[in-house]
Amino acid sequence: MKADTGFKTVDSSNLAGSSNERAGFESLGLFEALYGVLFQPVLTIKKLAAAEPVSLAVFISFLVSLAAFAPRIADRAVVSPNLAPIFLLALLTALINLLLLFTGVLFFTLFARFLGGDSNYFGFFSAAGVSQFVLLLYPVVVFISRIAGLPDYLGLFLRILLLVWYYLLFLISLRESQKISSIRAALTVGVTVAAFAVLIFLLGAGTLALMFSL
DSSP: OOOOOSOOOOOHHHHHHHHHHHHHHHTOOHHHHHHHHHHOHHHHHHHHHHHOOHHHHHHHHHHHHHHTTHHHHHHHHHHOSOOHHHHHHHHHHHHHHHHHHHHHHHHHHHHHHHTTOOOOHHHHHHHHHHHGGGGGHHHHHHHHHHHHTOOHHHHHHHHHHHHHHHHHHHHHHHHHHHTOOHHHHHHHHHHHHHHHHHHHHHHHHHHHHHHHHO
16 A cells, blocks of 8 residues: 655646746737737736736836826927926826836735735736736827817716726736636725725824824
8 A cells, every 4th residue: 555645746747838838928029918908908918917027017107107198298389398397297107107006016916815816916017017008098099089079078988998998907917917706806906995095094184183283
C-alpha cells in the first residue's frame, strides 16, 4: 500500500498550458489592446490583467486626461493666444487622475480581498488604466455635438453614456483581475464608495464641529 505523503502530483501539461497562455497574454500589442477594449472588452481585459502592462496603463490614463481638455483649449485659442495656463491645468489634472487611479485601485483591491479576491493590484491597475481609452471618445463627442448643433442635453447624455461604459469596463477589470463574481465585484465597488462617502462626511462634520468650538 502506497503511503499518503500529503503532496499532490503536479501535472506538467497544465503548467505548460498555463505558461503558453501567459506568454500569449504578454504578447498583447498596443493596437490589439486598444481595439479589444472597444470591441472585445472581456477577453482583452483578461489578457491585460494577466500581462500587467503598467506603463501602457499610465500612458493611456495620462493621454485621456490631456485629451479631455481639447475642447477647452480650442475655445481658449479663439479668444486668447496665451494657452499656457490651460495647458498647465490639463497637465495638473492628468497627474491628479493618475494619482487617483493608483490609490483608488489599491483600496478597491483591498476591499475585494475580503470577498475572496486575488489581490492582483497591478493586473487590476493595468486593465482599469487601459480601459480609460474609451474616454478618448469624449472630445470627439463634444466636437461632433458642436458641429452638428445638437442640443445640450443630448451632448450631456452622450458624455454620461461614455462614463457608464467606462465604469462597466472598470467593474469587469475588477472582476477579472481579482477572479471574483460580478456580484462580488459590484459589492466591492459599492462598499468602497460608501465607505469613502462616510469617511468624507465624518471628516467634514468633525472639521465643522472643531471650527465652531473654537
